[in-house]
Amino acid sequence: MTDSRRWVWWGVALVFALFVYFLHPILTPFLVAIVLAYMFDPVVDRLERVGFSRTWGVVTVFALFTIIVTALVLVLVPLLAKQLMKLYQLAPQVLDWLQNTAMPWAQSKFGLSDGFWKFDKIKAAITGHMGQASDIVGIVLSQATASSLALIGFMANLVLIPVVAFYLLRDWDVLLNKIRSLLPRDRETQIVSLAKECHDVLGAFVRGQLLVMLALGVIYSAGLMMLGLELGLLIGLMAGIAAIVPYMGFIVGIGAALIAGLFQFGGDLYPMLGIVAVFMVGQALEGTVLTPLLVGDKIGMHPVAVIFAILAGGELFGFTGVLLALPVAAVIMVLVRHVQDIYKDSQAYKGTEDPEL
Template sequence: MSTSNRWLWLAGGVLLAWLIYLLQPILTPFLLGVLIAYLGDPLADWLESKGLGRTWAVTLVFAVFTLLMLLALLVLLPLLGRQLVKLAEYVPLGLDWLQNQGLPWVQAQFGLPEGFWQLDQLKKVLAGHLGDASGIAKNLLLVVGNSGMALALALTNLVLVPVVSFYLLRDWDIVMARLRTLLPRRNEGVIVGLLGECHEVIGAFLRGQLLVMLALGTVYALGLMLLGLDLGLLIGMLAGLASIVPYMGFAVGIVAALIAAVFQFGADPLMLAGVAAVFGVGQMLEGMVLTPLLVGDRIGLHPVAVIFAIMAGGQLFGFVGILLALPVAAVIMVLLRHVHDLYKLSDLYGESTVAPPTQQDT
């Protein structure tokens, strides 16, 4: 590639990033639509191979996705609402324990001055906000209602996601074929190979890791609810979501569950052992069954890289950046792998032709 072409590609990349930054308020439904179409395309292709037309196959896939989402909302939202009310009751109790037992011990150990923590004000603020769900809803409605444009944009996005998803899923193969015809003819093989690796990594992560997160969240939530933990569903779902980073779901979930168990049951060793057993079973399932079966070893993203990518995407582009963070990181990882291979083959990396000094020379 000539120097002028390199600068042209660099300018195109900068322009694309700038456009994403400017258009991020309206990009969310389109990115969600692309994500749903990407996840649903293999199933639609399988249905096509069974004799269904593309439109009917997409309609069936779309109907299944929609039904599953509606069932999840109808079942989970009421349960989560009740658990959020429980959480609002536990927060003041937790702050009382910190104020009366935990923090005085820390204060005595480190010689901190009296009134250092100022927990009274924090407890009042948290208890007031968490306990008044209607007030939160009222304030949210006031904020949204004061901006007609924001309300219209939110409703438009809500309607656009299924519409964009349906049409992208229906025409996915056509779009991919047309994009391939735009590739430079001389480099088509190399680019298709790189895109194939990117597709393998992104597909493994999006399909595999999302299924692992869902399975772990289900295992954790069911296990904690069977133990009788009031916040079992909430903590299980939180641990499942945190499992996007390996071991973080386990760490976040077991700490939160142990704290909730102590507040609900006291220092009951059987209950604490039950919580540990639930997360131990979840970890064994993840390591021996879920990750090898659903994800494999194709992702290669280090946990620190995952955390950095999500935080950097959110910082730079907000929610749109969070959606793009891991696919972009996976693509960068594939490109860096090939740059590394080219570097190993380059003269710069080649072995030195100068003989090492002998003992007599030194």
């Protein structure tokens, strides 16, 4: 690659980075739309192969997706609202246990000073607002309407996401072909090969890992609710979301479920063993069935790298950065592999053949 072409590519990368940096506050609906289009493109391709036109395939996918999301919202939101209220009411009991049992034990065990944690004030604050629990929705609505511009922007984004996703999904193959036609002719094969490897990694994450998280959330929630745990749905969904980091969903979920079971069942042995069994079954299914089947070994990101990517993305670009973090990290991982191969094939790594030099 000549110096002039190299500078052109560096300029393009710089312009793109500045574009993302300055416009990231408005990029969220477009990023969500791109993710939706990327996820559903294989489904539309299959519908095309059985005789659907591209447009009608997109309409069919969007209709099914809308029906599923609407049904989940109608079923899950009321259940989650009840469990959040139950969690809110349970908080004073948890604080009582911490104040009267856990903290005295820690104080005697580690020689801590008296009153090192002010649980009385926390409990009083929570208890004082218990009577206002029914006004939570009203408070949220009043805060939302207090900033009409923010509310309008939020509603506009909700409308914009499906519109942008529809057009992107309909013209996905056309856009890819146009991008490919702009690639340098002598580098097209190399760039396409690299893009395919990135596509395999992104597909494994975006489609595979999200499906694993969804499956684990369903398994944990269903198992805990079958045991009669009042916060089973909330804890199960929380564990499924935390499963984006390997083993984090298991640790967070079983910890929260055991604490909730301790207060609900009073430490009864069989329900507690049932909670442990639910998470052991979920972990076994994740390791032997879900991850090999849905994700495979294409991501290969270390758990520490996953945590760092999420935190770094959130710190740099807020919610947009969180959405971008893992896909961008997966692509960077592919590029780093190629840079490593180039380095190992270079003279800088192999050194000189003359031992005297």
